[in-house]
Structures are given as C-alpha cells and as structure tokens.
Amino acid sequence: MRRPMVKVTAATFHYGETHEQCLRNVSLHIKEGECVLLCGESGCGKTTITRLVNGLIPHFYEGEFSGRVTVADREVATTMPDALASMVGSVFQNPRSQFFNLDTTGEIAFGCENLGLPPADIRKRVQETADALAIERLLDRDIFALSGGEKQLIALASAYALSPDLFVFDEPSSNLDWTAVGKLAKLMLRLKQAGKTLLIAEHRLYWLSELIDRVVYLKAGRIEGDWQAEEFLALSESKRMGLGLRVVNPDALRPSALSTKALTTKALRPDALCPATLSSPSAKPPQETRPCLRVFGLSAHYRRGKPVLQDISFEASFGEAVALLGGNGAGKTTLARTLCGLHRKSSGEITLNGTRLSTKARAGPFYLVMQESGYQLFTDSVENELLLSKNKRSRPPCENVEAILKSLSLTDLRDRHPMSLSGGQRQRTAIGTAMAHDAQVLIFDEPTSGLDYGNMRRVVAVIERLRAEGKTIFIITHDYELLLAACTRALILEDGSITSDFPLTEANRDKIKEMFS
Amino acid sequence: MVRFDPRVKLLVLVLINVVIFVSPDLQTEWLCMGIIAVLLMLMGCWRQLWYGLLIYAGMMGALYLCALADNFFTAFISMTIICFRKIMPTVFFASGLMATTTVGDLVSAMQKLHIPKVIIIPFTVTLRFFPTAKEEFAAIRDAARLRGLRFSMERTLVPMMLRCANIAEELSAASVTRGIESANKRTSLRELRLGLPDFGLAAVFFALSVLAVMGGVPALYAPPYG
Numbered sequence: 001m002r003r004p005m006v007k008v009t010a011a012t013f014h015y016g017e018t019h020e021q022c023l024r025n026v027s028l029h030i031k032e033g034e035c036v037l038l039c040g041e042s043g044c045g046k047t048t049i050t051r052l053v054n055g056l057i058p059h060f061y062e063g064e065f066s067g068r069v070t071v072a073d074r075e076v077a078t079t080m081p082d083a084l085a086s087m088v089g090s091v092f093q094n095p096r097s098q099f100f101n102l103d104t105t106g107e108i109a110f111g112c113e114n115l116g117l118p119p120a121d122i123r124k125r126v127q128e129t130a131d132a133l134a135i136e137r138l139l140d141r142d143i144f145a146l147s148g149g150e151k152q153l154i155a156l157a158s159a160y161a162l163s164p165d166l167f168v169f170d171e172p173s174s175n176l177d178w179t180a181v182g183k184l185a186k187l188m189l190r191l192k193q194a195g196k197t198l199l200i201a202e203h204r205l206y207w208l209s210e211l212i213d214r215v216v217y218l219k220a221g222r223i224e225g226d227w228q229a230e231e232f233l234a235l236s237e238s239k240r241m242g243l244g245l246r247v248v249n250p251d252a253l254r255p256s257a258l259s260t261k262a263l264t265t266k267a268l269r270p271d272a273l274c275p276a277t278l279s280s281p282s283a284k285p286p287q288e289t290r291p292c293l294r295v296f297g298l299s300a301h302y303r304r305g306k307p308v309l310q311d312i313s314f315e316a317s318f319g320e321a322v323a324l325l326g327g328n329g330a331g332k333t334t335l336a337r338t339l340c341g342l343h344r345k346s347s348g349e350i351t352l353n354g355t356r357l358s359t360k361a362r363a364g365p366f367y368l369v370m371q372e373s374g375y376q377l378f379t380d381s382v383e384n385e386l387l388l389s390k391n392k393r394s395r396p397p398c399e400n401v402e403a404i405l406k407s408l409s410l411t412d413l414r415d416r417h418p419m420s421l422s423g424g425q426r427q428r429t430a431i432g433t434a435m436a437h438d439a440q441v442l443i444f445d446e447p448t449s450g451l452d453y454g455n456m457r458r459v460v461a462v463i464e465r466l467r468a469e470g471k472t473i474f475i476i477t478h479d480y481e482l483l484l485a486a487c488t489r490a491l492i493l494e495d496g497s498i499t500s501d502f503p504l505t506e507a508n509r510d511k512i513k514e515m516f517s
Numbered sequence: 518m519v520r521f522d523p524r525v526k527l528l529v530l531v532l533i534n535v536v537i538f539v540s541p542d543l544q545t546e547w548l549c550m551g552i553i554a555v556l557l558m559l560m561g562c563w564r565q566l567w568y569g570l571l572i573y574a575g576m577m578g579a580l581y582l583c584a585l586a587d588n589f590f591t592a593f594i595s596m597t598i599i600c601f602r603k604i605m606p607t608v609f610f611a612s613g614l615m616a617t618t619t620v621g622d623l624v625s626a627m628q629k630l631h632i633p634k635v636i637i638i639p640f641t642v643t644l645r646f647f648p649t650a651k652e653e654f655a656a657i658r659d660a661a662r663l664r665g666l667r668f669s670m671e672r673t674l675v676p677m678m679l680r681c682a683n684i685a686e687e688l689s690a691a692s693v694t695r696g697i698e699s700a701n702k703r704t705s706l707r708e709l710r711l712g713l714p715d716f717g718l719a720a721v722f723f724a725l726s727v728l729a730v731m732g733g734v735p736a737l738y739a740p741p742y743g
Contacts, residue, residue: 055693059693060689098688100695112706115701375656419679
C-alpha cells in the first residue's frame with residue numbers, strides 16, 4: 001500500500017483583497033508516486049491548490065484559510081518554507097520570472113546554497129541533477145540566452161537539486177512551443193519513473209495523456225470530477241468541450257476556418273478596405289484590389305549576423321488568416337516584426353493595396369498583437385486606450401469606439417484600468433486599439449498561450465469577425481487547436497525562407513501534423 | 518590566462534581610485550594605465566584592452582589639440598575631458614573585472630567577506646534585473662512604435678513599473694519555494710581560495726598606492742596640459 005503524499009482536507013480559501021471564495025471545501029488525497037492533473041477553466045482554483053501544497057499559501061500569499069493541508073504527514077501551514085523547499089519542488093508558468101542567477105549552473109545550485117549545504121555536496125547534486133534529467137548540455141550557460149523551453153528545464157532542475165519527493169507544476173507549458181513541451185513532458189516522465197509524485201495544473205492537455213494517472217476537474221472552486229486517466233481519456237469530445245477543456249487528442253480535430261462564412265462579399269469591396277491613412281493625394285486609388293498584401297523578395301538581418309529572412313515572397317488577400325509556422329529561429333518573429341515596421345528590411349518590398357510602404361509607414365496599417373498584450377496598453381482605462389492616438393487628427397470617432405467596444409464585449413469594462421483586466425480581456429483591448437486605428441493587417445503572436453478552452457474560442461471568434469471585416473490576419477502559433485479552428489492557410493518558414501505554403505484543408509492535414517510532431 | 522580571486526579584484530578597484538585621487542599627476546596615471554593594460558592582457562580581456570587604450574589615446578589627443586588653441590571654449594572642453602580621463606583607469610579595470618567575474622563569483626566573494634544575506638540577496642536580484650529591465654523596456658518601446666506614439670516618461674515608465682512589479686512578485690514567490698528564507702548560513706557552489714597570483718596582484722597595487730601617497734612618479738617631462 002503506497003503511503004499518502006498529499007492530503008487536502010476541507011480546504012476553503014479566498015485571497016486577502018477579494019471576498020470571492022477561491023476554493024470551497026476541497027478535499028483531495030494524492031498517493032505517493034501518483035501523477036495528478038488539475039484542470040478546469042481559468043479562475044477555477046487549480047493554481048490555488050498548487051499554492052496550498054507548496055506552501056505559498058499561507059507563507060507568501062495571504063488570505064482566509066480553513067481546512068488542513070499536509071505533505072508527507074507534515075502540516076504545510078506550520079512547516080517553515082525552507083523545510084518545504086526540500087519536500088516540494090515547484091515549477092511555475094512564466095520561465096522568465098523564476099530564476100535568480102545569470103548562469104545555469106548557479107541557478108541549479110541556488111536552492112542548495114540557500115539551505116547552506118556544503119559546497120562539495122552542492123557540486124555533487126548539480127552533477128546528479130544534470131545526469132538524471134539529461135541536461136548536461138545546458139550547464140554553464142547564460143540564462144538570458146536560453147529559449148523559454150530551456151529556461152523551464154532549468155527551473156525544473158533547480159527544484160530537483162533539492163531532491164523533493166513531490167513536484168508541483170503551475171501551467172508549466174503555457175509559454176512553451178511544441179518541441180519544448182515535448183522535452184518537458186519527457187523530463188516529467190523521468191521524474192514519474194523515479195517514483196516522484198507529480199501535481200500538475202494545466203490548460204493544454206494533449207501532452208499529458210501518457211503521463212497522468214488521475215484527473216481532477218475543478219469548477220468555481222469545487223472539485224466536480226475525479227477520473228482515472230483511462231476514464232478521462234475516454235470522455236467524448238462534446239463532453240470535454242462542455243467542461244471547457246482544451247483538446248486531449250489532437251488527431252480528432254478537423255480544419256474548420258475554411259468552411260466558416262467569414263468571407264463576405266462586403267469585405268471584398270475595395271472602398272471598404274482602403275485605409276484612410278494611406279489615401280494621400282499622390283497615392284493612386286487602389287486598382288488592384290486582390291491580393292491586398294504583397295511581399296516581394298523580402299530579406300532582413302540583425303547587426304553582425306547572417307540574414308534571418310531570405311528572399312521571402314508571398315501574397316495575401318483580404319479576409320485570409322495565415323498561420324506562420326516553423327521551429328525556433330526559423331524567422332517567424334522577425335517576419336512579423338519586419339511587416340509591422342519594427343525591424344528594417346535589408347531588401348525587397350512590401351505593398352498594401354498597391355502602395356509601397358516604408359518601414360515607418362507600416363506601423364499603423366500593420367499591427368502586432370503581442371504575446372504579452374500588457375505591454376501594449378498605456379492609459380488608465382479601456383476606453384481611453386482606444387482613443388489614444390499620436391495626434392488629435394488621427395483620433396478615432398466616438399461612434400467607432402462604441403462599436404468596437406461592443407464587438408469585443410468590452411463595453412462593461414470600458415472604465416476599468418487595463419492592468420486590472422484578465423489576460424484575455426487585455427488581449428481584446430489591444431486588438432481594439434488596432435481596430436480603432438483601422439489597421440489592415442493584424443499579426444498575432446501566440447494569442448492563446450495560457451488560455452483555457454473558452455478564451456481560446458473567444459480568440460477564434462474575434463479573428464473570424466476581423467476576417468469578415470476584411471482584415472488580413474497572420475498568426476504565429478504553436479497551438480494546434482487554434483490553428484485548425486482559425487486559420488485558412490499555412491506558411492511554413494525554415495531558416496528564413498518559405499518552404500511551404502498551402503491552404504488548411506482536410507487534404508493537407510498530414511502536412512500540418514508533421515510540423516507538430 | 519590568469520584567474521584572480523574576485524575579492525582581490527575588488528581590492529584592486531579600490532586601490533586604483535586611491536592612486537588616482539591621491540596623486541593626480543599625469544606620470545602616475547600613465548604608470549597606472551600601463552599596469553592595468555598588462556593586467557587585462559593576463560586576464561585575456563583583449564577587447565576591453567584595445568577599446569580602453571583607444572579611448573584613452575583619443576582623450577590625450579583631444580587634450581593636445583585643445584592645448585594648441587588656447588581660448589575659453591577649448592579650456593572648457595579640456596576640463597570636461599580631464600574629468601572623464603580621471604575615471605578612465607577605474608573604468609578600464611572595471612571593464613576587465615566585469616568580463617571575467619560571474620555573478621556567482623561576486624556573491625561568493627561577498628559571502629566570504631561576511632556581508633550579510635540581507636544585502637547579498639537584493640544585490641543578486643538587482644544584477645539579474647538589469648537584463649530583464651532591458652527586455653521589458655524594448656518590448657514597451659516596440660508597442661509604442663506600433664501605435665506611432667512618441668516616447669514619454671509616463672507612457673514608458675508606468676507600464677514598465679507595473680510589469681516589473683509583476684515580475685518581482687513572481688520572482689519572490691519562486692524564491693520562497695527555493696528556500697531563500699532559510700535561517701542557515703548561505704553557502705556557495707564556488708569555493709574561493711587565494712593563490713600566489715592574487716597576492717602578487719595585491720602587492721603590485723599596494724606598492725603603486727604607496728608610491729602615489731609618497732608623491733607619485735617624478736616628472737621627467739612637463740607637458741603643457743594635464
């Protein structure tokens with residue numbers, strides 16, 4: 001009989017400032033060596049459970065708590081955080097904000113140094129960690145030069161070096177690309193095989209199907225489902241969507257964006273499409289209305305380096321949603337930045353509606369919705385954000401703002417401070433600013449990272465609406481579910497060149513699947 | 518390439534300042550620059566060496582030109598250049614120090630010097646924050662450019678502070694789970710031991726300091742500026 005590792009008994013909690021109950025009478029027992037997935041919509045309380053287990057509640061986050069939480073028969077609330085550090089290893093969502101050293105080896109040793117282990121012992125543990133997790137190649141590197149996925153592996157290694165028996169993961173894959181998620185999954189499997197207990201709170205589920213033993217489903221702070229892995233994996237797709245969960249078996253998905261009626265005839269009317277900012281007296285009226293965006297022979301490079309983009313040529317028309325796919329360093333981000341005028345091209349040309357646009361002129365008609373849309377908001381309310389413009393003349397009319405707020409379901413939030421919004425709401429506000437300034441081409445960088453099923457569908461709906469208005473959409477994404485739901489076409493980049501360009505139809509599904517495996 | 522103990526490097530940094538401010542004559546400054554140049558060679562910091570010497574030579578050249586045309590304007594320029602030239606030996610050595618010392622080295626040096634944890638930890642996090650702040654700043658500048666907004670304090674610093682506050686909170690939470698609140702005396706992966714080169718280096722700079730206190734290197738030739 002395996003001993004119980006985690007016992008949460010009748011836990012009720014709400015955070016200090018709010019009065020909303022975050023957890024209501026939750027009881028959960030996890031056996032030693034078990035791998036448990038906590039899932040549910042955003043705000044269901046899964047992160048809160050991970051914090052109860054790793055002691056951040058009550059040692060770091062304050063609030064009203066009742067109930068009892070023990071790890072390996074020790075009460076979490078009365079155990080000192082440094083003792084907990086060697087009992088529970090934690091890996092968090094954001095790989096950028098969980099390391100302290102500038103070099104990887106120092107980071108892996110960080111916890112051991114804090115606990116005051118002898119230096120010889122620390123060196124041994126660092127080496128053992130590198131061996132056990134097979135990350136030897138990551139030792140002695142500059143952390144800021146690592147990819148997000150590699151940073152996440154270092155975070156895991158740093159927790160591992162303290163040799164805890166329990167690992168807690170809070171949305172560890174949110175900021176990672178497809179390959180990095182695969183590597184993380186492999187390491188987590190190693191942990192499981194070594195007999196460690198794993199507790200994982202996560203939205204993206206496909207990568208966990210071989211890892212998990214048990215799935216706990218939360219809704220509004222209560223446990224509303226508790227399945228063995230086989231039972232959970234056997235749930236029907238409609239049941240899964242009903243629970244608001246992301247896809248478990250990606251093979252079951254079908255491309256759907258091509259079949260939607262997003263492309264309306266109205267969208268193809270040229271006068272509806274010519275951006276006001278472009279119609280200077282000298283510019284001739286757009287005669288060639290399709291395609292709308294033409295990129296020809298585009299190359300770009302960074303200072304002191306080989307070209308990142310080489311001779312990129314493609315065309316895109318109104319209402320298209322083009323996925324930009326490719327591995328790390330393939331040039332997707334540089335292409336997006338060059339299109340938006342954030343990066344200078346070294347040769348080639350970019351025309352919109354037949355008008356050639358300089359780097360400076362592209363900021364405006366082209367808009368990038370960043371992965372962290374928090375950066376893109378500058379004012380003190382959602383409404384002011386949409387009204388903000390470089391000068392009075394380019395200020396969007398109030399009726400437009402009203403319509404945009406409505407179409408993005410932001411009307412009720414118009415007076416809220418952008419920083420008080422949820423990630424999804426902030427993202428919609430950023431999209432709103434692009435609409436208010438009549439951007440023609442919108443580029444989304446990982447729009448669904450860390451979003452649950454409901455919010456992912458909301459992004460798809462917004463993209464469909466933008467397409468219907470005749471915008472051209474580009475999406476950089478590692479989200480297979482989003483790709484099939486929202487995109488009509490895929491551009492695949494490799495080493496700075498386009499290697500493949502095809503519509504997302506049922507017939508091309510295998511090509512896409514190849515990209516994602 | 519010789520690796521020096523970070524504690525000795527910090528000591529040298531202090532001594533260089535002593536030398537320059539105790540003995541402000543040009544000959545001592547040249548001697549000091551010469552020794553630092555050899556030191557950077559030993560440490561293998563070629564890039565820092567060439568840049569440093571080039572900038573220093575540039576300053577000397579500019580001063581010479583200013584001395585040729587003697588008026589109020591050039592005097593003002595000379596004054597400014599001399600101010601910067603005075604800190605050149607320090608900057609010159611510091612560039613080599615930064616290039617050869619990791620944060621881990623510096624932290625273990627501070628621990629060896631019995632500097633308390635309440636100073637060391639914020640110091641580490643501050644150093645780690647510079648690259649983060651740079652990334653955050655670049656992202657906000659991009660966002661502003663996308664909307665054609667010009668740089669303004671309010672529009673840059675407010676989002677920047679909010680973002681950094683966020684990161685700081687996540688960082689603190691992560692540090693608690695890594696046992697940062699432990700009452701044990703913190704140890705370090707790297708063990709520092711003073712070797713012969715360290716004593717040699719310290720001796721050279723002590724000798725130089727004594728020389729500076731005694732009045733510096735006697736003038737063999739008096740340039741019309743300095």
